[in-house]
Amino acid sequence: MFVETHEELAKLELIDIITKLGLGDLFPHETQRALEAVLSSNKKTKNGEEDLYIIALRFKLLRLHGYDVSQGMYVFKGAFSITKCTEIKGLLELYEASFLAFEDENWFDVKWRIAVYENNENVDKRLLELAKLNFNSVQATLQKDLREISRWWRNLGIMEHLNFTRDRLAESFFCAVGLAYEPQYSCFRKCLTKITTMILIIDDVYDVYGSLQELEQFTEAVDRWDSSKIQKLPECMKICFQALHDITNEIAYDIQELNGWNVQAILHLRKAWTGFCKALFVEAKWYNEGYSPSLEEYLSNALVSSGGTVISVHSMLSLGTDEMIDLLGKSEDLVYNISIITRLCNDLGTSTTEKERGDAPSSILCYMREMNVSEKEAEGHIKKMISKTWMKINRQCLRSRSPDLLVPSSFVKVTVNVARMVHCLYQFGDGFGVQDQQTRSHILSVLIEPFHLDCP
Template sequence: MNYADVFNAVSITKCSDIKGLLELFEASYLAFEGETILDEAKAFSMEALRNVYPTLDLNLAKEVAHALELPMHWRVQWFDVKWRITMYETYNKNIDKRFLELAKLNFNTVQAILQKDLREISRWWRNLRIMEGLNFTRDRLAESFLCSVGLTYEPQYSCFRKCLTKITTMILIIDDVYDVYGSIEELEQFTEAVDRYCPQVEVLPSFFGESLEGFIEGKRLDWWDSSKTQDLPECMKTCFQALYDITNEIAYDIQELNGWQVQALLHLRKAWAGFCKALFVEAKWYNKGYSPSLEEYLSNALISSGAIVISIHTMLSVGSTDEKTINLLGKDEDLAYNISIITRLYNDLGTSMAEKERGDAPSSIHCYAREMNVSEKEAEEHIKNMINNTWKKINGQCLNNQSHNLLPCSFVKVTTNVARMVQCLYQFGDGFGIQDRETRNHIISLLIEPFNLDKTAKD
């Protein structure tokens, strides 16, 4: 008898171990490639939970609904903490008040640190004043900071969170430049400017004995050439200058942290150049009315998703400074590659209709539907299956890394959280393009509203 026979032998209507079913359902999302038995377990437990849901008490019903909406393995860990504390307090019959208050105090303490980070990054954003001349782009600082929290909420990573927020805001702004503002000729000039490299300086100088001002005002000019932007509209010049300044600031911070054994600015510049070139490919596709195959689309979307940019910043900031490791990111279907693919697929599921209406390049859904001559609904199901299969690859790569120590654990954790964060953003639509209720609720719950502490709790 195989496992399928075992599942089928159990009458779904007589399943009484709901907790066991729930655990089986959650465990099925940890499957690797080829583990079809866990696919069967997922289908079985999902159907069973849906059937028994109307008969459950309120507490268990909430847990089941929460899991069916999104399994634990796909959730952003920190975003789920408040819900679980509230569930424990509301429905647990044997509450340990000291344990409960400790959990609330821990949440409030971390939240206070995040609030401080948000105040500091908001001050930086106001001083940058980039939005004054960019009425075509999205001002999503709070959402960008929320993303950085989703990737790494731990108190010790304040500087990295602010770095991630800066990166995310620039990804959104540059994406809008290519999607909704620039002409093909202007975008070509902008892309060349970001890609242009002055080769006369081969290595970065030691920062010892140099001030930040000296580094920023002097040495950086040997690394990025802005002459190609002279004929561009002022708003595109503003975007380039902001990218230029932010990248140099982040590179300096990385060098100050890790020393000069790795050329951070060179790697960051390459990452942004690749991102812009991939966006330019999509702009040309749209301009020519060209619909690529899904394979061709994804080979470019790997870069245009922006996840590789985040991965390289992450590796340099909290991971490894090994040049070989950094240069291989996104290659040979590695972890960064699969995270990038899943980022684009989630994004396409959440934004495909809005992007089609406003005139963006085709999404994976439209590419597959046209290539295979199927409906968009069928194409969406195919993309969802691709997401499931990509998660299996990610699961295997994370376990393999744990066994062989191929990549720093901090890098693996942050990068995998990118996939969870994009799922959170696009689960109910476009969490970036539209300031929707779900994203706003996350901001209020996680960054603004603390727990009320019980002053009567005993030590």
């Protein structure tokens, strides 16, 4: 297909549709060669000016595939009249380019995009058939992963002893798929599912179960990684600690066995869990003392209590080598902003429920009290913060590919997908706390229902 396509616009449109149909991983080298040719070319239309559509499409695709092109290279400002179909298409591409961090091969949109493409009057039957086959193939791998992780969860038997916490295995696996859907990341997905279930369980221990004294002992036990510190705690908290202890050791062993390198993964994982529990304990103290922090103080702690650091450390170790943990420092700003998105989206989706339940203050409540504004005004401020943070993430994604950083693209992609995932889960409310219809529909579409293929 790439060989048959010579015109620049046709090449760009082919790359765009291949990406949207989830086929980008099948043509990485062809895509790279085509984009390098586009980058080095300065073709213009006959009248010396280029169509807005091709400018915006070129800019979006080059940025999307890691080429650090500046807006100055493709001037978007200026007066133009929206009279042509191509100019309307150009505006749409420009809109997508301005929200680049939301783009990429989002697997949750692929099925819908394939269905839309099927109804396109200019549909390429070869691409359509390939996209459906690829989707079904990936889905079969995901189903196998889900069966294996479900068996592990049943054998663990932890939910039989914990009636206060959320049982969200399917949603946790769904999140792992959102971070890395590619078949080769099967072990990574199962690792992330285990981590997410533990984040939810421990979050509920701090939010709705333990007394402040019990939580202090639990936090100390995690900090020291010492089961002798939990002997006076309720049985269910002992079970939670033991599950965290065993799962973390299991994951550390799997990481070292999978990557074949000698690193004390357990030390990095323990440090991440300790930070998470300490941050949750701070929030528990605020609630028990009736203290209302400023938004800045709240966020400085919530960046850790969101679980973003736990996920980032596990991701870095699972995807890389023993030197990669040192790169967390180089990608610190990216992880910071991803954690901001995670916390703020979570607060927007859960603030009403948590306020009724009497949990620690959310970012919305902190801003309301600090600035003496209404809930609606506070929500508007939080939404603006999310938009500004996405703009920073866009820049950081490009900067992370510079020679002086060399942060692996697999880690950058997975990390940014954390933020995309929380948008998906919390856009209609609390996608984790309440098993709503939208989340169930997403799970069915992505994990259960394949495309029906036409028989030859």
